[in-house]
Amino acid sequence: MKPLFVLLVSTAWTLTGAQHYYQGLMDYLENRLLAIEDGMQLWHQQSHRYHAEMLDFGKLTAEVVEGLKNEHGALLRDLEGAGVRVDRAEREMDFVEARTSPRACAARADKVVEQEAWGLEESRGEEEEEEAWEELTSRVSDCVEILSGIRSVKILKRAGGPKGMWTRDPRSSTVYVFNGTSGDAIYQFNSVRDFSRSAGVSGSRTVRLPSEWSGPGGAVYNGYLYYVTQEGDADVRVVKYDLLSGSVADVAMFPAESRAGVYGLNPETVADLAADDEGLWLLFAPSDDGPNIGLAKMDAATLDIERIWDTRCPRENAEAAFVVCGTVYVVYNTRLASRSRVQCVFDVNDVVVSEEAPLLYFPRRYGAHASLKYNPEERQLYGWDDGYQIIYRLIMKRKLLA
Structure with a gap:
């Protein structure tokens, strides 16, 4: 229990x-x-x-x-x-x-031509008339026109790289495009309209060159392509290329030992070829440390150098140049791209000088011109500005003589 x-x-x-x-x-x-x-x-x-x-x-x-x-x-x-x-x-x-704009300086003979009258003062003797005749015959250029202004601007399109060149043969409507600062090919278009309608820089025909072009300083004149070439340590040469037959017609050595760029703002342009009413011209740097731009008159047929000048136009801050009637117009800018302007003018006949030539400003656009090519038949400039292809229609006037 x-x-x-x-x-x-x-x-x-x-x-x-x-x-x-x-x-x-x-x-x-x-x-x-x-x-x-x-x-x-x-x-x-x-x-x-x-x-x-x-x-x-x-x-x-x-x-x-x-x-x-x-x-x-x-x-x-x-x-x-x-x-x-x-x-x-x-x-x-x-x-x-x-x-x-100030009136350009010129001799009395051109003033007579402009006025379409011949009225020499009775006080002038036979010796003065003979001196005037010798002055006329010694001129390199017989053209009596000078650039007065820009009539209009047309921005065609934007194609290719920031730097390049495009131009038209004065003897035809064919357009040629150099894209970049070097290459072994250029692009051909039948007309400016065809180029404007194209998707880019590739044209209806690609022209392969036998050597590489150096710098956007080529020129097309009377069916021939003139371009500058430099391969490695070889000397700089000017090549004349027949666009019709597709063969090299002639080659000439560079007239100076310098390999420096002709324009301070575009050092890729070793030399710049230009064509106008008087023929073929070459802009170059006479020496590596030379301050001024050199000018050479070339025989378009043989590429022989006929005469060389010191333009007294500085290379520093220069972006491009073109030749009209034997007168060189150098376009300047700044390192930080501003408004391009013609600040230096050189006339091979010593008729027009920079101090008396019109101060010409380009309308403000995008950056700085990589190239400016004059067409004497149209009186137009073909410009390449930061990848934009621009056409400037120019106003011309006769050179006035004092």
């Missing part, structure tokens, strides 16, 4: 301990749930506050964005108005420069 009593008492104590254990566990779980509920309530309140703050921030951002849009529109309108005023100012400057 006693053992049974002990067993009942032990069981009762065990059940009482288990009850206390489970009651404690339930109290703990209840306290944890209450804490989680409090945390969730706090998170809900904070989430609601954050949501309200985000709505306020969204409204503020929308107001700021709307204000920026309005300011951007006003700024855009101001810039457009400034662009219109700048264009108007440039046109007015061009007009004033064309109207007030």
